[in-house]
Amino acid sequence: MTTKKNFEESLKELESIVSKLESGDVGLELSLEQFEIGTKLYKECKKQLSVAEKKIALLTESLKEEEL
Numbered sequence: 001m002t003t004k005k006n007f008e009e010s011l012k013e014l015e016s017i018v019s020k021l022e023s024g025d026v027g028l029e030l031s032l033e034q035f036e037i038g039t040k041l042y043k044e045c046k047k048q049l050s051v052a053e054k055k056i057a058l059l060t061e062s063l064k065e066e067e068l
Contacts, residue, residue: 007049
């Protein structure tokens, strides 16, 4: 995970990691590595969603102001 991914790419990778971990087919060391990557992806997705929510709130507010 060296380059910044867009939300959809990060989410897809996170879902893949979760699937691997839930399968139980990976060893402890790989599971820990994947979990670490997964937590970073989760944080990045959460951050990107927060930014999007703020933009939506600002745009919605600007629409309300125009209606007045």
